[in-house]
Structure formats: structure tokens, C-alpha cells
Amino acid sequence: MALVRELDHFNLRTTRLAETSRFFQDVLGLEDRPDDRPPFGFPGAWLWVGDRPLVHLIEVDTDQGPPRGALDHVAFATDDFDGLITRLTDRGIKHRTADQPATGLRQVFFREPNGVQIEVTCPAG
Secondary structure (H helix, E strand, O other): OOOOOOOOOOOEEOOOHHHHHHHHHHHHHOEHHHOOOOOOOOOOEEEEOOOEEEOOOOOOOOOOOOOOOOOOOOEEOOHHHHHHHHHHHHHOOOOEEEEEEEOOOOEEEEOOOOOOOEEEEEEOO
């Protein structure tokens, strides 16, 4: 039996807080609720999906370069795959799609402003 049940959130460090926050809001529809982020004493944002602050952003002074290490991507799920593809295309965001017949999923991959790869999946229909 697993000791965890779901992903709580992920955190990005960025020198481009406003741009990164706008990206997640504009492209994925996350909501910035500044009054709901605790007063940590450093700049940042929590971006919400429903009642969960799923993406945490921390503003840093120095660009640490593109993400490195073992993390390959962060994945979300959607019920509106075609709407997301339209949104990415309308905003000129490079992306690639893949169909996975073995899992019954459609996938799209793209990068957010700091270079982290994002995957969004949807049941093939």
C-alpha cells in the first residue's frame, strides 16, 4: 500500500515571477489568490486549481539557468484537450502532441517560461 495518495503541489524558483504567474494563469487557467498565500517574507505566488494551491512560485534574484537533474516534466490532466491546443497555438507556444493507445490518453508537451516541461493529458475520445 502506498504511503502517499496524490501530488500536493510543485514549486518553481524564478527570476520572472510575474511572467511565470501569468503563463500558468493564461495557458492553464490557474488562479492567483494573493490573499491566500501565507506571509512568508519573500516574494512569490500560489496558483490555485479549485481549493488547492497546486503551483507554488518563489521569486529569486539570480537566474539559475534551465532546469537540470532528474526531473523531466510536471503533468496535469484536462477534460478540454482541443481547447488547450487552441490556447497554445493562439499564444504561439511551441508544443507537441502524442496519442498513447495503450493508456487511452492524448498528451501535449510544452515548456513554461523558466524551461520546465509541462505535460497535459486527456482521455482519448
